[in-house]
Amino acid sequence: MSTLTALHTLSPKELASDQEIRWCPGCGDYSILAQMKKALAGLDIPREKFVFISGIGCSSRFPYYMNTYGFHTIHGRAPAIATGVKLARPDLSVWVITGDGDGLSIGGNHLIHAIRRNMDLKIILFNNEIYGLTKGQYSPTSRIGTRTKSSPLGSIDTPLRPISLALGADATFVARTIDIDIHHLTETLKRAAAHKGTAFVEVYQNCKIFNDGVFEYATDKSVKADHVLPLQHGRPLVFGKDQNKGIRLHGLNPEVVDLGNGIAKDDLLVHDEKADEPSLAYLLSRMVHPEFPECIGVFRAVERPTYEHVLNHQMEETIASRGAGKLEDLFASDETWIVE
Amino acid sequence: MTVANLSTPRSHSPIPVEEVTEATIRLAGDSGDGMQLAGTQFMQTSAMLGNDISTLPDFPAEIRAPAGTLAGVSGFQIHFSSTEIHTPGDQLNTLVAMNPAALKSNLKDLEPGGILIVNADAFAAGDLHKAGYSVNPLQDDSLKGYRLFAVSITKLNREAVSELKLSTREADRCKNFFALGLVYWLYERSLEPTLKWIQSKFAKNPSVREANARALKAGYNYGDTTEAMPVHYRVSKAAIAPGRYRKITGNEALAIGLVAASKQANLPLVYSTYPITPASDILHQLAELKRYGVRTLQAEDEIAAIGAAIGASFAGALGVTGTSGPGICLKSEAIGLAVMTELPLVIVDVQRGGPSTGLPTKTEQADLLQAMFGRNGECPACILAPCSPSDCFHIAFEAVRLAVGFMTPVFVLSDGYLANGAEPWPIPDPAKLPQIPVRFAQAHVGGNGTSNGNGETVFHPYERDARLVRPWAVPGTPGLEHRIGGLEKEDVTGNVSYDPANHEHMIRTRAQKIANIANDIPELSVVGPAEGDVLVLGWGGTYGSIVTACQRAQRKGLKVAHAHLRYLNPMPRNTGEVLKRYRKVLIPELNGGQLRMLIRATHLIDAIGLNKIQGKPFLVGEIEAKIAEVLKY
Numbered sequence: 001m002s003t004l005t006a007l008h009t010l011s012p013k014e015l016a017s018d019q020e021i022r023w024c025p026g027c028g029d030y031s032i033l034a035q036m037k038k039a040l041a042g043l044d045i046p047r048e049k050f051v052f053i054s055g056i057g058c059s060s061r062f063p064y065y066m067n068t069y070g071f072h073t074i075h076g077r078a079p080a081i082a083t084g085v086k087l088a089r090p091d092l093s094v095w096v097i098t099g100d101g102d103g104l105s106i107g108g109n110h111l112i113h114a115i116r117r118n119m120d121l122k123i124i125l126f127n128n129e130i131y132g133l134t135k136g137q138y139s140p141t142s143r144i145g146t147r148t149k150s151s152p153l154g155s156i157d158t159p160l161r162p163i164s165l166a167l168g169a170d171a172t173f174v175a176r177t178i179d180i181d182i183h184h185l186t187e188t189l190k191r192a193a194a195h196k197g198t199a200f201v202e203v204y205q206n207c208k209i210f211n212d213g214v215f216e217y218a219t220d221k222s223v224k225a226d227h228v229l230p231l232q233h234g235r236p237l238v239f240g241k242d243q244n245k246g247i248r249l250h251g252l253n254p255e256v257v258d259l260g261n262g263i264a265k266d267d268l269l270v271h272d273e274k275a276d277e278p279s280l281a282y283l284l285s286r287m288v289h290p291e292f293p294e295c296i297g298v299f300r301a302v303e304r305p306t307y308e309h310v311l312n313h314q315m316e317e318t319i320a321s322r323g324a325g326k327l328e329d330l331f332a333s334d335e336t337w338i339v340e
Numbered sequence: 341m342t343v344a345n346l347s348t349p350r351s352h353s354p355i356p357v358e359e360v361t362e363a364t365i366r367l368a369g370d371s372g373d374g375m376q377l378a379g380t381q382f383m384q385t386s387a388m389l390g391n392d393i394s395t396l397p398d399f400p401a402e403i404r405a406p407a408g409t410l411a412g413v414s415g416f417q418i419h420f421s422s423t424e425i426h427t428p429g430d431q432l433n434t435l436v437a438m439n440p441a442a443l444k445s446n447l448k449d450l451e452p453g454g455i456l457i458v459n460a461d462a463f464a465a466g467d468l469h470k471a472g473y474s475v476n477p478l479q480d481d482s483l484k485g486y487r488l489f490a491v492s493i494t495k496l497n498r499e500a501v502s503e504l505k506l507s508t509r510e511a512d513r514c515k516n517f518f519a520l521g522l523v524y525w526l527y528e529r530s531l532e533p534t535l536k537w538i539q540s541k542f543a544k545n546p547s548v549r550e551a552n553a554r555a556l557k558a559g560y561n562y563g564d565t566t567e568a569m570p571v572h573y574r575v576s577k578a579a580i581a582p583g584r585y586r587k588i589t590g591n592e593a594l595a596i597g598l599v600a601a602s603k604q605a606n607l608p609l610v611y612s613t614y615p616i617t618p619a620s621d622i623l624h625q626l627a628e629l630k631r632y633g634v635r636t637l638q639a640e641d642e643i644a645a646i647g648a649a650i651g652a653s654f655a656g657a658l659g660v661t662g663t664s665g666p667g668i669c670l671k672s673e674a675i676g677l678a679v680m681t682e683l684p685l686v687i688v689d690v691q692r693g694g695p696s697t698g699l700p701t702k703t704e705q706a707d708l709l710q711a712m713f714g715r716n717g718e719c720p721a722c723i724l725a726p727c728s729p730s731d732c733f734h735i736a737f738e739a740v741r742l743a744v745g746f747m748t749p750v751f752v753l754s755d756g757y758l759a760n761g762a763e764p765w766p767i768p769d770p771a772k773l774p775q776i777p778v779r780f781a782q783a784h785v786g787g788n789g790t791s792n793g794n795g796e797t798v799f800h801p802y803e804r805d806a807r808l809v810r811p812w813a814v815p816g817t818p819g820l821e822h823r824i825g826g827l828e829k830e831d832v833t834g835n836v837s838y839d840p841a842n843h844e845h846m847i848r849t850r851a852q853k854i855a856n857i858a859n860d861i862p863e864l865s866v867v868g869p870a871e872g873d874v875l876v877l878g879w880g881g882t883y884g885s886i887v888t889a890c891q892r893a894q895r896k897g898l899k900v901a902h903a904h905l906r907y908l909n910p911m912p913r914n915t916g917e918v919l920k921r922y923r924k925v926l927i928p929e930l931n932g933g934q935l936r937m938l939i940r941a942t943h944l945i946d947a948i949g950l951n952k953i954q955g956k957p958f959l960v961g962e963i964e965a966k967i968a969e970v971l972k973y
Contacts, residue, residue: 017823018798019835048818053651056826064823064836069815071654072825073647074677080644084651084659085815087610087635092655092815110647113640315630325632327600327770334586335533336767337388 028179076107231297362421364429369438379416390577396428426884500558521559590758597736656814702955727883783819872899
């Protein structure tokens with residue numbers, strides 16, 4: 001006999017742990033934490049089903065502040081540990097919280113492999129283009145020329161582009177959002193939660209102490225409309241304060257064009273997040289300020305069976321065809337003989 | 341199949357049969373010659389005939405080193421006996437060498453006067469040159485100390501299969517079976533098990549099936565009819581306890597033991613690993629066992645492999661990772677995380693020759709101190725070591741019991757010798773296996789927790805029981821939401837804490853928890869006199885050589901005893917007391933003296949080492965000689 005009880009709707013407050021938050025005042029992480037609680041509260045998933053798994057770094061303290069199951073692991077390895085959680089318990093809603101150093105430098109290998117397997121993980125990468133917890137070294141996403149304690153003459157490494165990397169690893173869901181774009185952030189997290197498979201979300205996150213203002217072009221209300229292009233599925237790529245600019249394809253390259261003077265919306269690239277091939281999404285991921293507006297929103301959202309689904313399917317099939325394994329059969333799985 | 345069904349083919353020849361209690365043979369050839377396959381067949385047949393057996397496969401790390409070179413030689417040694425045996429044998433009674441390189445690299449192990457069968461067709465100038473012979477050893481006097489039988493194996497084999505119209509290449513691939521057939525005749529083995537195996541193995545390829553069967557029979561008949569050899573041998577059945585048996589290698593036993601333990605603990609097994617010699621066979625075994633509820637993950641690297649195992653354990657499954665020494669190096673930080681978060685985890689280390697890449701296919705016992713200390717901080721874990729191929733089953737089972745019972749990582753230190761070596765295994769009755777109790781924490785049990793600002797009870801993940809074991813609280817359980825991690829924990833609550841006194845308390849608590857395992861494992865038992873002149877203390881895969889050497893010493897009336905540690909951390913609680921009952925303690929190890937260092941440090945006993953670091957197991961004679969030496973001290 002089963003009893004139906006009305007599902008308790010979580011409030012964001014119930015998702016807050018009793019731990020004192022220790023991020024620096026003004027850190028972008030506060031906003032991400034607040035929007036995460038808001039996004040999860042609306043999901044109809046019971047609190048005990050959420051698991052937050054992180055690596056090392058400022059962002060990776062995140063699980064301590066969520067009143068869910070949480071695991072603050074070791075540097076770069078959160079996707080691997082989350083993979084194990086999901087293998088054991090496909091029913092859980094598993095979130096990986098990582099940063100640009102954690103996810104793209106020391107943990108780059110795990111990130112790409114988790115993505116290519118399409119485990120049903122939500123991977124949120126807080127990108128502040130700097131190492132915060134180790135006090136301000138350049139990171140794998142720092143722009144060339146970034147002056148830090150470890151790059152006093154300016155960094156000379158070509159930065160990784162997280163979205164390009166995720167697309168290169170055949171991610172089924174790829175999105176970008178911004179810490180203080182509260183509504184966009186919440187909606188993006190909800191979309192990630194709804195995706196079945198690895199959802200990769202890059203969040204532009206301001207580090208108040210070591211890299212303050214690095215995303216100002218994308219957050220300053222007076223200029224952001226000209227520097228940010230919110231992607232919408234099926235819609236032409238239009239941006240600008242007056243919605244008078246767009247992105248057109250010129251050969252294999254995107255170009256910024258002004259609407260009017262013979263250029264209409266019909267001439268612009270139309271965003272298709274469900275395209276089979278990620279080529280156009282990749283093109284969009286390569287658009288970088290100041291030459292281009294930077295895209296936010298969902299770059300790609302396609303369906304592919306998850307790793308754990310296929311694995312469990314294999315198990316069910318072999319059990320259906322050969323029966324569930326019994327120890328006596330296993331023990332005798334080689335040639336046997338009897339000594340009398 | 342029962343032993344009674346196995347008849348030895350009736351010999352038509354007048355060649356006398358000599359009864360011997362035991363024999364050791366080695367089949368050696370190029371790594372493409374199928375020596376491992378032929379050796380496995382000989383082992384299987386001998387086991388089914390009722391002999392006790394022990395094997396030592398020896399193969400190069402390269403899959404196909406240049407044909408005919410010393411680097412490409414692959415060998416398979418089988419010791420079979422009518423009495424109980426524990427080792428693959430020190431010296432060979434018979435050596436089969438399929439080419440000059442195999443002869444050159446194996447001859448030193450053949451006893452004086454031993455039988456040497458060579459493939460005479462493989463001794464052309466080019467073959468000799470590749471093996472570094474300037475003169476054909478079949479034609480000078482260098483082999484006169486042996487009973488040499490130079491047989492045209494290639495030619496005779498081709499003739500045997502000529503009717504089947506195979507290509508020369510295909511025909512030559514059967515020559516290992518010709519050689520095997522000849523050795524079957526030499527030791528009066530039945531062809532039945534191998535013929536049956538050929539039938540099923542090559543069921544879909546009738547010409548290959550027929551060719552291999554003909555080659556096997558032709559080799560046998562060659563021995564039987566040509567009278568080339570003046571004698572052949574009989575090794576009768578051993579007095580083995582009645583029951584149903586199979587042959588088992590260490591890696592097979594580990595895989596089966598893990599599955600059995602997962603069933604008895606009622607936990608799904610998640611085996612997460614990265615391919616590495618000599619541990620990969622465990623993955624191969626388990627990957628086939630999905631219908632037993634086994635999930636395997638071939639991870640992107642060693643770190644991810646253990647990471648996923650830890651994640652699986654956190655989520656309430658049985659997380660296991662397997663590797664060899666180089667993989668343990670990579671996993672060290674994650675092992676520390678599992679120690680800190682006190683999650684159950686089994687870490688299989690099939691040790692091989694190190695350091696670095698070392699000797700991938702050769703055996704060594706040099707990871708003991710790495711397992712003990714190879715992590716940052718004071719980071720204790722439980723360590724077990726199987727002592728024989730079949731003991732891998734029991735140790736795998738025990739590792740799972742202790743991991744879930746004490747919420748701790750448990751190392752299983754197997755080695756390349758155990759992993760690939762085989763012995764008969766009395767198949768256990770699954771109904772008699774003990775249950776492994778697992779108790780997941782439930783909300784509101786035992787009043788664990790304090791109230792938070794929302795009026796909810798906060799679960800305390802580090803509230804311990806009397807043995808200092810913390811609860812296993814699995815995601816998905818309502819009311820137990822909690823956070824764990826690698827930062828130091830506050831006692832009881834598990835919250836992050838930088839408090840100095842708390843840190844020391846937690847370090848000592850974690851150490852004490854591991855020490856408490858000693859109350860839950862058997863005492864160290866001694867075979868031989870309860871006190872006396874020498875205690876030979878071993879651990880892991882050296883068991884067979886040590887036990888045999890000690891038995892021989894005891895038969896001579898010497899006051900020599902043997903104790904073998906299967907639990908290395910913690911050691912059995914009576915270890916110190918046992919050590920003090922003997923005048924001298926001898927510790928043979930396939931390393932520079934790692935257990936000796938621990939014994940000296942822990943018990944202040946001036947133990948004597950016998951240390952061999954050649955990628956090979958101990959010969960019984962080496963240990964016997966050392967015992968004799970120590971007795972003179």
